[in-house]
Amino acid sequence: MGILQMVVIILILLVLVKPLGTYLYHVFSNEGNRTDKWFSFAERPIYWLTGLRERKGMTWKVYALSFIITNLVLVAFGYLILRIQQYLPLNPNGIGSMEETLSFNTAISFMTNTNLQHYSGETGLSYLSQMIVIMMMMFTSAATGLCVAIAFIRAITSRGTTIGNFFEDFVKAQIRVFLPLAFIVAMVLVALQVPQTLEPTLSLTTLEGVQQRIAIGPVASLESIKHLGTNGGGFFGVNSAHPFENPNGLTNAIEILSMWCIGAALPYTFGLFAKNRKQGWVIFAAMMMLFLSFLALNYAAESQGNPAMNRLDMDSSQGNMEGKEVRFGIPQSSLFTTVTTAATTGSVNNMHDTGTPLGSITPLALMMLNNVFGGKGVGLMNMMMYAILAVFLAGLMVGRTPEFLGRKIEAREMKLIAIAILTHPLMILVPTAIALATSAGTDAITNPSFHGITQVLYEFTSSAANNGSGFEGLSDNTAFWNVSTGLVMLLGRYVSMVVLLEVGASLMRKGRVPETIGTFRTDNGLFVGILVGTVLIIGALTFLPTVALGPIAEHLTIR
Template sequence: MTATLFITIAVFLAVLFILSLPLSRLLVQLIDGEPARSLMQMEKRLWRCSAVKPREMNKYQYGLAIIIFNLCGLVLLFTLLMTQAWLPLNPEHMPNMSWDLALNTAVSFVTNTNWQAYSGETTLSYFSQMVGLTVQNFLSAATGIAVVFAFIRAFSRHSSQTIGNAWVDLTRITLYILLPLALVLALFFVSQGVLQNVSPYIHLISLEGAQQVLPMGPVASQEAIKLLGTNGGGFFGANSSHPFENPTALSNMVQMLAIFLIPCALCMAFGRAVGDSRQGNALLWAMVLIFIVAVIVVIYAELNGPDFLTQLSLNGHSNMEGKESRFGIIASSLYAVVTTAASCGAVNAMHDSFTALGGMVPMWLMQIGEVVFGGVGSGLYGMLLFVLLTVFIAGQMIGRSPEYLGKKIEVYEIKMTALAILVTPTLVLLGTALAISTDAGRSGILNPGAHGFSEVLYAFSSAANNNGSAFAGLSVNTPFYNLMLALAMFLGRFGVILPVLAIAGSLAAKKHQPASNGTLPTHGPLFIGLLIGTILLVGALTFVPALALGPIAEHLQF
């Protein structure tokens, strides 16, 4: 079993790096604003038809464009969900959503969270799935990548007042990255047996003589971008454990690779864009080391479950509850770590059924900001925030002015970094405290004691960090949770994006400082260790007390 575990992790990472390398080259071209000549000719016609002048923007203009773009998407999606009963492609006559659920869902998909307080196959029409959710899967992913493009330019440019053009970045990312990759991946999923149609549901009689309904729908097209864009969610309530979404072991492995593909390529592209590949590799190494340890801990916890499993003669100590037998413990645990290390809520097993420690690790990966590969764009700019904090702490330790890639890190940058890092923990802890201290919050808790607390903590950790997965023992389709989680998702997304763009504008305007004997190298093992230590320290100081009341207390009870 140990050999199988390490071979699986090694093969997964090797294939991931091989696939990410060519993609990183294309990303660098888009960051530098130099796509292929044929694409530039097409763009000129596009800008001419849309009357857009692709001029460079400063940080305020870029941030305003991002906010306006996403608010428009929020309003349009909310309106669609409130009126879907009167729109076409609704063969099952799905009714309109309630206003609070529609608002929660609209915020969820606009913020790249894809939290679902409903079951897709019994709630949404094909039109809502395709025109509403799938479109936002593309646009929310493009938003995260556009923001990290602007952040990377801040390090590669010197004495510049601009950080790119938001409309150009959003267009190029969607047309040249997301659409082609999603098309190829969707065709692969269809070849594996994933559904792609607009047929009515099939009503039949099972072998036992019972009535059965087989849901249909355009699943493969949504599945592809949900994974590539680290959106998460699912066409079906069972998500990627459903055989119509994830039918084979090969499709399962490809889904995990798709989740990490763009975040990994962005790390490589970062190093190339700033002129030193070692910088991107250092970030990649920090992510990989945390990821490997997390996978090993979860698999160990699931293979060595509570003693009562042995007493019940249930597969020895191994905890197979909530897992698909066609994937098993290793593939299910690996998927759980991948989807929570990235800000992707796709799941192929029930996290609520993991052991206490096995479920704690995915929760903690979200709570540290999902910087272990993380979401498309958001993972890298989240990791770069920790880099700035690490450089600042190291500078204070040795009594030198902190700098990174030739840019001095001063008071303004550290204030914005602290603000961005503290936004999500504040939302998680305050939201959890409010939920367990009010009747409206406690009424949704179906499991008593430590596990019930874990379910609430997981929900707010998932929402504020824009993940979307859930401990499903919590009834969240209520006005209280729909509104509270919507607020956490919105502030967790844009409360980080705006400080990141503020830092980007400040750094881009600075002159390049040549390295000296006192400059801290930011690409070697020492810095990687300091970076990992900073991430662990922030995570420990912030969330260990809450985790002690939830999964740790539950583990000790067994």
């Protein structure tokens, strides 16, 4: 039954890929279509107020500068609100202002689409902060990532000097994609008993006569964009394991599909831009093969239970249920864990810190591989990066100048891709080494030995991958962790985005090479295998030694 539940959700996703991918193509193709009739009435006033009457195309440099400056302004705004929230309205529970380094970390975290939380939502933020900082950044960070991905797609599939207008793309992403979808999902969640209110915390008397305070608030609206935008920050500290955020199996399935659908649909959108749908399906197939492999690893490891507990002759027929909600069980917990890290969401319905050592390899590996399906466009851009690398390596093997989508891949593109590939492990391994070598880092570890190493490694991996989930056993709300992870999130977000935009622009300037009998095809099953192999080999060469020191060593020890 558990496997059947996972299969049903995956099949629903497959059904959604083509229509949603087609819709995204129509939104961003800049060609007249029905979406203009549906949404132009809302966009025209925005363009008029912001002076965007003529929305000229931008070069990659102007596009990159535009989204970086926009994000910096929003970070400054968010930081200010968090620092003075105790003096602002919509704070019925009298929550104080946030500390400096925690405000720094939180503002960066939500603007970079990471949503790493070093605070507990229901006790750390007022309703105003939840709505105009957290939810605002959930919309804007998701829109930024989607816009950059679309600009990258335009660059590698077209010819010219411009890749679109960031501000026009940004408005379209909000008005035509996230706002309508978030409204629909929020209404469905409200119908399924997820709270949506501005009333203060409830104070109730239990049957034993004890006063109990129950946190509520505008939960459903945050949950919808949290998952659709692959944000992940929870209204409550325990995230989607909380019964108000995720009451039952149906809401669990809706949240899984919400955070998975757009990232899964973007490869099909890419195929439409490339005028070759097979190209899109190849990328999607590679993503799905990696996803299913790591899902199987997590499900098998958690189903077998904890070896240390099994040795005590305890009933392990239910598998490792530590840290998991009974209403979801292992199948839905494993699927949620795999989706949330493959789609760089970071939302959790179970605590990853309590998973089996082998089970914890799945979320770690998916983030280390630069997210398989990725967030709003991140996964597609990273997979395209690996695809270009795979073509280059294949070209070296046969002694032919590599080509991708009819453009030659030369030294400049490979140098830029090398920067993008090396930046990711650099942002993970160097801070991890520093944290493990200093008391400021090791003081936060709550578990000794190999599990403690995994806690530190997971925190920086989640930050660099802009995922946001955590091994919540780590005591990370300190100045060291707030500042270090904040810097890692900034570099992990913007370096690869800017570099890959430049790669796309470099390919865009090149003329198309005619296809010949010797052209290496990238739209067939063979290339799927080559692409998957490239991702796994690069990931293993980079991270396997570190993983061996953490979860693998822990697994061998507790056996």
